[in-house]
Amino acid sequence: MSVWVIADQRKGTLRKPALETLSEGRRLADQLGTSMEAVIAGHNVEGLCNEIASYGAEKVYLIDHEILANYNPPAYARAVGDLIKDKQPQIVLMGGTMTGRDLMPRIAARVGAGLAPDCIKLEIVDGKLKAIRPAIAGKVRVEIGYKSDIQMAILRPNVFERLEPDTSKTANIEKVPFEPSDLDTKQRLVEFVSKETGRPELTEAEIIVSGGRGMKAPENFALVEELADLLGAAVGASRAAVDAGWRPQSDQVGQTGKTVSPNLYIAVGISGAIQHLAGMSSSKFIVAINKDPDAPIFNVADFGVVGDLFKVVPLLTEEIKKIKAQEG
């Protein structure tokens, strides 16, 4: 009756949401007085097992096969799902990466277990999991209870606190055999088209600087980018900026884009339509810079600057540069 975490890796690196999920798994296992165990599927990923153990996994199930080298939904679901059916953990968690949100429903269907997505809080009540998550564009919070013996949940990235890893730990590895089925060979990842910008991924970033319609032209996003790079931040955009063709679809924050929960969200020239707020209102701190004092973004901002972004942002960037220079 242990707590399991499916450790999400890509190209041989553990994803940041996986570390947050391992940390939460450890906390839940401690509350239940049970063990926390992890599963990792991939190819040549044995080297990640010690890192998984450093977050408190007492055992790591390693499923290694060539066909698992890249994400393959049917193969991953069968590899992990059948192991869950065999070992019957009580709780199974995974971080809400694009893999996690795609894969977990498939596993839940295979296992025949209840699943809660996009969780921002998990609790143990009477020995069972209770999941709390936003719905309807963040307008309500829903508490979800389980009737299945196995209780599964997907965790929103950047919400659950990561533990300090204990690097002295060595993994207790159990290798799980795997043979591809016919179905597994019907799907293949043939290419990864990298759009790496050198900046952090929006859903995993500590700080995000986003620009909206107020940026007026695509070249003006240089202001946003310079501020973002100074802060080690990701660059986001409102729907208006994406629909105008100023920014790629992958930058869009909000209802038809990404949901983000950074420590700090700086909204530049974004009015704050409900579709945008749906994607960023769970940020810990929000700063808004907008010339319209009635812009709805100010209703959610911890600190609002009413002013001309073309004056305020360059000044802010200069001031931060000075501070960074003093720190040396």
Added chain:
Amino acid sequence: MKVVVFCKSVPDTETRVRLKDNRLDKSEIKYILNPYDEFAVEEAVRMKEAGKVDEVVAVSMGPERAREALRSALAIGADRAILIKDDALDGSDTYVTAKVLVKALEKDGVEYGMLLFGQQAIDGDTWHVPGQVAEMLGLPQAGSIIKLEVDPDAGKAVANRLVEGGEEVHEMALPCVVTCRKGLNEPRYPSLPNIMKAKRKPVQDYSLADLGLSPEEVGRAGSFTEVLSYSLPPKKEAGRKVEGEPEEVVQELVKFLKDEIKVL
């Protein structure tokens, strides 16, 4: 090749959400076809217009108002629709929903080459049902796609998934499941003649009994999860709003970033 598009009736984004006894008060909500499903319907109709698909079937499970969502899909260009409607379905979780949709496909007997979904419904936001259906039917799946190329003669599809840091390009044998999102296409606004035409397109109703399911297998009784309560999210305290000379407001903002929230 025939394709099936799944449609959900959801509250309009602008709708204000009210609660009554810890449940959603649905009396004043305006409903629309889930915007993500519009991308799926549009993609299916474009495949038909390109001569790759000969029939587009729209399927919805929901109360009577889901018929309107299906009419929207028919107005975009779907050929016929299936509405699965039964009071016993109320409270079904995503697992049960997937199970019911699979039963409806069996009952209809449509020989589909592809099942298209929206990436998520904007109310529940679970992203669950497509993957659950794909697993139950033993099909390949590509979620959150922004590009799709289908070759019915070769029996394969190539789809680009929008993921962190880039795009995963998946090659799949047909039949397969895809989930659609913004970036895949621009859904059209249906013309008035097409809206009128949609009213005459066939909509087949199925009850639970038609699908060979009993009330105990669906709804709250058959689900693995249940909603214990709804609540409004904690209200955020109104923050500070400063106005004035840019030099001064920036000094205040820097102080906030450095001393109060300590990000500098």
